[in-house]
Amino acid sequence: MDLLDDYLADVRARGAVFCSTVSAPPWGLRFTEPAPLALAAILRGEAWLVPAEGKPVGLRQGSVALIRTQWPYTVSDRPDSPPRVLVDGDDRCTLTDAPAEPGSLWSVVGRTVGDTTDAGSDLLVTAAYRGGGALCEPLLDALPQTAVVRPDPSLASLLDLIAAEVERDEPGQQVVLDRFLDLLLVRVLRAWFAGAESTPPPGYRALADPHIGHVLRRLHEDPARPWTVASLAGEAGMSRTTFARRFSALVGRPPLAYLTDWRMALAADQLRVQGATVQSVARDVGYADPFAFSAAFKRVRGVSPTSHRDGALR
Structure with a gap:
């Protein structure tokens, strides 16, 4: 065992939300009751993370953002796009009455938002990480409100696996993706804390x-x-x-x-x-x-x- 093993011992992804734009934007997800730690990975295209406080953060393909906040935030195709989908604390997705552009098709089926088969669309996967308790506190305290890991070769193959799984429709998909996202969290934390700008937990x-x-x-x-x-x-x-x-x-x-x-x-x-x-x-x-x-x-x-x-x- 080491520090990261213990910090993440009870932290698990649950109910990953997958979103893709179909045809014309705008698109947006509003997370109304954030988990203590969340992750957003841009598998295809681009997106913006709009926190409750601070400036919007641009995310390009291959980027992964760690989000640690108790305030609602939005992930969308542009900073000013209205959210079309609300995601609550139980990872339930509901449509808003925000106007859609012609040709922008949306559906909510379980936790999947949009048609993930359009190769020309943006493709985003997010996951909420709950649990962890007091053991996870040093890790959370070491992270800023938003930590963005830019495209990194060490993450590319895993992101490709996640994208391929999102675009399938097979039994056990949710479990497979949640496990992939557990692994992605560890890889992203390693990449973030390896950076000179980060302040890792004590002893890391x-x-x-x-x-x-x-x-x-x-x-x-x-x-x-x-x-x-x-x-x-x-x-x-x-x-x-x-x-x-x-x-x-x-x-x-x-x-x-x-x-x-x-x-x-x-x-x-x-x-x-x-x-x-x-x-x-x-x-x-x-x-x-x-x-x-x-x-x-x-x-x-x-x-x-x-x-x-x-x-x-x-």
Whole structure:
């Protein structure tokens, strides 16, 4: 396991929406209740992403945008095109009464918008990623409202597979596309965080260091182990002082502070499970004393474990 594995452990695409223009634009999709993280890939043609705040962003064929916002946004053929389709929080598509240009044919069949067989049309696929809980927070916090990965050779073959699947009409299509989009999310995140303009989650770039990367993987594999700076330095094959300095420089925080934050994120998600108790969760994340665990949880998360659990299950 590594950081990205854990961040995305419970994040899954669900109900991908496919849109193509047929004959004449305009076309537009309005996402009225965005998921915590969404993706829009331009498989053919061009599109514009129009956020609630900020300037419209142009997307050409092969571009993929990650969208992280709680406000409605639109994807359309032009920035000023009125939305013809509304997509709600359950990924249901409904037509608006926006006027259509002559020759612009639209239909809503399940989650598919438009006729995807016209080779001359624009072809867009979007996916909403729900779940993730507290484990996903560092990843979401590291992303801007809109992160656009321009056409990249490492994504081209996967986008071709997605386009080919969209244009089929075979059993299991939705499941296949959702799985493809799970894979696309990982590839796009890698491409985005590899860019000089990005700020990856704490520890992400440290994975490339043979010593600190190994320690990070061990922490994520076995967070409940009674780790000390000395035992972690032993895993790294370094002296305590050298290890602590290098870990802090690469990860952005001291090793035990990083471990505590990760344990509290794990605990926050475990407390949301029906029947979980503070004592059992404390034990699972490495605390024999539930009082010490409660104090650490409140210090890191801002509320007591009991309040967090009761609020989640209410």
